[in-house]
Amino acid sequence: MADNSPKKEVDELKDELSQLRKDMGSVVSAVKNLGQSTARTTKTKAEQELDEMLEKLNRAYLSAREGGERAVTSTYSEIERHPLASLGVAFVAGLIAGKLFSQK
Template structure:
């Protein structure tokens, strides 16, 4: 049977091993959190660039459509007025049904 001193030494060794394992587990967890945060940041940056490109594209397309519409209205003012009137009649008819 082990003496009291041997048991105390084994207990001290076990405490040191537990402390070492705890420190290693904490460091591993911190590394995983850092890696996850870096990956998330990279994905957000990628989405931000993609979103910005889509926004710029949609904005450019909207400006192009607005210019084309203005040109058509200026080229055909009577047809534009008639079309606007007809659209108003249709919308009024739909709203009157409610």
């Protein structure tokens, strides 16, 4: 004959609830660990992509800087080879700019 007394059923429910709490604690811990792992992976990937973008930006900056330096050197060279023509071009450019900016 089975003992189905209310006390035994309450004790069984307590045991099951206790086990459920432990299981839920394990699930919460696993979800937390998974979230942390995913966050670390995402952070690492984002840092790598940021490093790549910064490297590309740095290369573009250096390329633009070198191009600007070449343009300045070329301009100085042309001015030294043709000083009077350069002066005339600068004068005409100044007149045109003055006319453009003086009009209302």
